[in-house]
Amino acid sequence: MDAIIDLLQKNALMPRDEMARLLNMTTADVEVAIAKLEADGIILGYQPVLNREKWHTDKVTAVIEVKITPERDGGFDRIASRIARFPEVQSCYLVSGGYDLLILVEAPNLRAAAAFVSERLSTIDAVQSTATHFRLKTYKENGTSYTFEATSERLSVTP
Amino acid sequence: MSITIADHIRDIPRSGIRDFFEIVQSMDDVISLGIGEPDFATPWHIREAAIYALERGRTGYTSNLGLPRLRRSISDYINKHFAIRYEPLSEILVSVGVSEAIDLALRALLNAGDEVIYHEPCYVSYAPTITMAHGVPVPVRTRAEDGFSLRAEDLEKVITPRSRALMLNFPTNPTGATMEPAELEKIAAVCIRHNLVVLSDEIYSELTYEGAKHTSIAVFPGMKERTVFLHGLSKAFAMTGCRIGFACAPAPLIEAMMKIHQYSILCASIMGQDAAIEALDRGEHSVAQMRREYEMRRNFIVSALNEMGLECRCPRGSFYVFPKITSTGLSSRDFSMRLLQEKKVAVVPGPAFGGGGEGHVRCSFATALPQIKIAMQRMAEFVGELKRESAMVSQ
Numbered sequence: 001m002d003a004i005i006d007l008l009q010k011n012a013l014m015p016r017d018e019m020a021r022l023l024n025m026t027t028a029d030v031e032v033a034i035a036k037l038e039a040d041g042i043i044l045g046y047q048p049v050l051n052r053e054k055w056h057t058d059k060v061t062a063v064i065e066v067k068i069t070p071e072r073d074g075g076f077d078r079i080a081s082r083i084a085r086f087p088e089v090q091s092c093y094l095v096s097g098g099y100d101l102l103i104l105v106e107a108p109n110l111r112a113a114a115a116f117v118s119e120r121l122s123t124i125d126a127v128q129s130t131a132t133h134f135r136l137k138t139y140k141e142n143g144t145s146y147t148f149e150a151t152s153e154r155l156s157v158t159p
Numbered sequence: 160m161s162i163t164i165a166d167h168i169r170d171i172p173r174s175g176i177r178d179f180f181e182i183v184q185s186m187d188d189v190i191s192l193g194i195g196e197p198d199f200a201t202p203w204h205i206r207e208a209a210i211y212a213l214e215r216g217r218t219g220y221t222s223n224l225g226l227p228r229l230r231r232s233i234s235d236y237i238n239k240h241f242a243i244r245y246e247p248l249s250e251i252l253v254s255v256g257v258s259e260a261i262d263l264a265l266r267a268l269l270n271a272g273d274e275v276i277y278h279e280p281c282y283v284s285y286a287p288t289i290t291m292a293h294g295v296p297v298p299v300r301t302r303a304e305d306g307f308s309l310r311a312e313d314l315e316k317v318i319t320p321r322s323r324a325l326m327l328n329f330p331t332n333p334t335g336a337t338m339e340p341a342e343l344e345k346i347a348a349v350c351i352r353h354n355l356v357v358l359s360d361e362i363y364s365e366l367t368y369e370g371a372k373h374t375s376i377a378v379f380p381g382m383k384e385r386t387v388f389l390h391g392l393s394k395a396f397a398m399t400g401c402r403i404g405f406a407c408a409p410a411p412l413i414e415a416m417m418k419i420h421q422y423s424i425l426c427a428s429i430m431g432q433d434a435a436i437e438a439l440d441r442g443e444h445s446v447a448q449m450r451r452e453y454e455m456r457r458n459f460i461v462s463a464l465n466e467m468g469l470e471c472r473c474p475r476g477s478f479y480v481f482p483k484i485t486s487t488g489l490s491s492r493d494f495s496m497r498l499l500q501e502k503k504v505a506v507v508p509g510p511a512f513g514g515g516g517e518g519h520v521r522c523s524f525a526t527a528l529p530q531i532k533i534a535m536q537r538m539a540e541f542v543g544e545l546k547r548e549s550a551m552v553s554q
Binding site: 003006007018021022023024154155156157158159 | 174176179180183184189191193194195196198282283284332451455456458459462463505507511528532
């Protein structure tokens, strides 16, 4: 199962018969295994890995550290899911350390991002403070490096 | 004045690979399955450690035997993965790749005319290295039907009173052969009975598949004291250019090998040695990752070759497959040459690896999967065209 997940993470579009060949399985077995991963909710979806340096867009992304006051019932969960529900929030993690939630926000432009922080996020009662860091440049995304390694020049035939 | 070359060097034939390499070099857009080195760059943490060592100005000579710290890492690594204990101060020598270590061991062991047995098909350097050490190379054929592993009775047949050493290389380049521990134990018994020293080149030992665990011949009782265990960082850690190998053997032999090494080489490069420490101490995860990738490519290439009608055994080690091409009616050399010229795919003709290689070609799967896919497609076309050709001729 882990081998299938590894392959999907590298290339979710890899034809299933090719996957079967690599893993010494039948195509049908691979399809069943993937269907099960999807049905069990282990695989929630498939997304492209974008090179944001090449994609000309006004969209801005920010990483926001959020300090919140946990509730007596439910701790951080209710407030975290309330924040996560905003469509601007791409990812939301509870983390250890100097703050509680780390969220990744994407907005159409700088103004919209600022408005989200000041009008939506900061106004929530349980939110004590926020610190917003805008993304300036991406070097690696979801395990894919933007600065590709120079291909080493191997000799064409070696013993 | 004409310069005369020493007889024993002049008589060594040119490498078959060398000729082939020159033809491939002169062509564009060739996909090469003829490369005997990993396509991966050295894992980043290892490169980073080497950079750090350079930053600290570690650029000098090392002890002839190699950095003491590296020899400790080697000792720990061999103990952990092979269950053999070697004393870092006296039983380990760091060399410039395994090739140098083989040369040192042979030169330290052989008197002129001593015979050294090795199994064929095999890595191209064994016979010439024996000759250069004034020994007599004695090949033993291994067979496709045995998966190219070595039979004890075949070994026994070539032993004479002049037999001094046996060279082993499992997993094998070019066949991918491995040895079952029980079979290896039989080989060990023959070596003990005939008092042979064993040079065991275990460079591909991490690259075994389906969870198969590699066993070194040195683990059998009575073997450690007659074995030169040879290993290096090139293949499993993707560090070919660092040129770090090592030999582990009884102290008196290491001492003799060190004499040759100190006067001819002095020491292996310290940059490579520093990188090797990081690799051996913390590289296990990187090796496992590369092994998984090789295993998937192996599965792919074996099924593709068999599907196109080239009988191909699934190798349990190394990153080579050694398919049989006799069904095409061509010799190994003609097959390789025409495949190169007509489809721009380079494979190495089996006879380049000595006797028993005719009828086979070596394909390396140390090449990225997209390349392998194109190569297999082109090879399938080629084999299909050959079949149609021979059908036309027979009509």
